[in-house]
Amino acid sequence: MVVLVIGGAGYIGSHTARALKAVGHEVIIFDNLSTGYEFLAAGFKLVKGDVLDKSALTSVLSGCDAIMHFAAHAYVGESVTNPRKYFRNNVEGGLALLNAAVDAGINKIIFSSTCAVYGVPAKVPIEENIPRQPVNPYGVSKLFFEQALEAYDRAYGFRYASLRYFNAAGADESGEIGELHEPETHLIPLALRAAAGVGPALQVFGSDYPTPDGTCIRDYIHVNDLATAHLRALEHLEAGKESVAVNVGTGVGESVREVISAVEKVTGKSVPHTVVPRRPGDPPALVANPAKAQSLLNWKATRGLNEIVSTAWSWEEHRRGVRVR
Ligand SMILES: NC(=O)c1ccc[n+]([C@@H]2O[C@H](COP(=O)([O-])OP(=O)(O)OC[C@H]3O[C@@H](n4cnc5c(N)ncnc54)[C@H](O)[C@@H]3O)[C@@H](O)[C@H]2O)c1
Structure with missing residues (x-):
């Protein structure tokens, strides 16, 4: 298949582009490089453009069979202070993409959704059918797009897989690509x-927090396990099956203190740290129940925290030795 990977010069998109290529798909990356990096798209056809640019989208969509949509702004805190930026890119940009896809006759999309659509869940592990009540504009923008997909499916037969990622982490085992956000806000690269x-x-x-060691618990999912979930979702849609919305997590929660211990074990160095007040809106625990992804997509995470931290550490060491832009 010819797969258009929108946001493929970013962290998760670049890993997924490699996974698609490895199983024989033709990949076209479309990215405005706002938070992505050209070198992460090395080896792929890269079309520089913005999802809000209708003519750029229309020309790149012709000849594609399916879309993977990673492009978004994704800082929760910034979405609170600058919601306009988030609704413009994630909602207006997303709709521009959907409409261009329908007009181009494409009817398969895999969307980077997030556990932020659940807000502060009443029960953990989280199942997909609990109410979606996001507590920040980032989560609202992702929920909007999920609901647009549901409407387009009903009205136009546009098939989707909304993959609700938990905390993406780790790097490709090659050490050549990995997580690169500016600014970086994620726990594992900051601890490393x-x-x-x-x-x-x-x-x-x-x-x-009301957790065993008092620190927040999250479900860390290796970026290449996430990439595999995209392959399974594509096979599912290719087989003509129904649209799906599934959690993509391991089902195992790790506290901040457990992550610090894992980093100290892998690096052999101590992690200097200070405890500061809670951030408003941070739930104590966010852990997936991944059973639905396993039964519908035949997907299951295969890597744990140790592999996540080891690959992220190799990438951090590699990154410090190379020019990234
Ligand atoms: N990283 C995580 O833990 C996580 C968790 C849940 C969901 N997600 C979602 O996964 C997706 C990918 O996240 P990431 O960490 O790889 O982010 P990233 O910033 O590394 O990648 C996003 C890519 O999209 C591109 N982009 C943004 N706006 C665009 C536009 N208007 N037109 C064209 N390209 C555009 C950026 O340049 C970048 O290359 C996002 O949608 C994010 O909301 C990420």
Whole structure:
């Protein structure tokens, strides 16, 4: 199939593009490089363009069979202070893409959704059928797009897979590509940089949560397990099966303190850290129940925290030795 990977010069999109190529799909990456990097798309046809640019989209869509939509702004805090930026890119941009796809006669899309659509869940592990009540504009923008997909499916037979990622982490085993956000806000790269002495001491947001060690619990999913979930979702849609919305997580929760221990074990260095107050809106625990993805997509995570931290550490070491732009 010819797969258009929108946002394929970013972290998760670049890993998925490689996974698609490895199983024989033809990949075209479409990216405005706002938070992506040309070198992450090396080896692929890269079309530089913005999803809000209708004519650029229309020309790249012709000849494609399916879309994977990774492009979005994705900082929760920034979405609170600048919702306009988020609704413009994630909602207006998303709709522009959907409409151009329908007009081009494409009817398969895989969407990067998030556990942020659930907000603060009443029950953990999270099942897909609980109410979706996002608590920040980022989550609202993702829920809007999920609902647009549901409407387009009913009205136009547009088939989708909404993949609700939990915390993406880790890097490709090759060490050539990995996580690269500017600014970086994710726990594992920040802990690794603190351990290496190339970043500030890690801030631990709250140690008084109702969890066994008092720190927040999250479900860390290896980026290449996420990439495989996209392959399974594409096979599912290719087989003419119904649209799906599934959690993509491991089902295992790790606390901030457990992540710090894993980083210390892998690097052999201590992680300087300080405990600071909780961040507003951070739920104590977000862990997936991944059973639905396993039964509908025949997908299951195969890597755990140790592989996540080891591959992220190799990537951090590689990254410090190369020019990235
Ligand atoms: N990283 C996570 O833990 C996580 C968790 C849940 C969901 N997600 C979602 O997964 C997706 C990918 O996340 P990521 O961490 O790889 O982010 P990223 O910033 O590395 O990748 C996003 C890519 O999209 C491109 N892009 C953004 N707006 C665009 C536009 N208007 N037109 C064309 N290209 C555009 C960027 O340049 C970038 O290459 C996002 O939609 C994000 O909301 C990520």
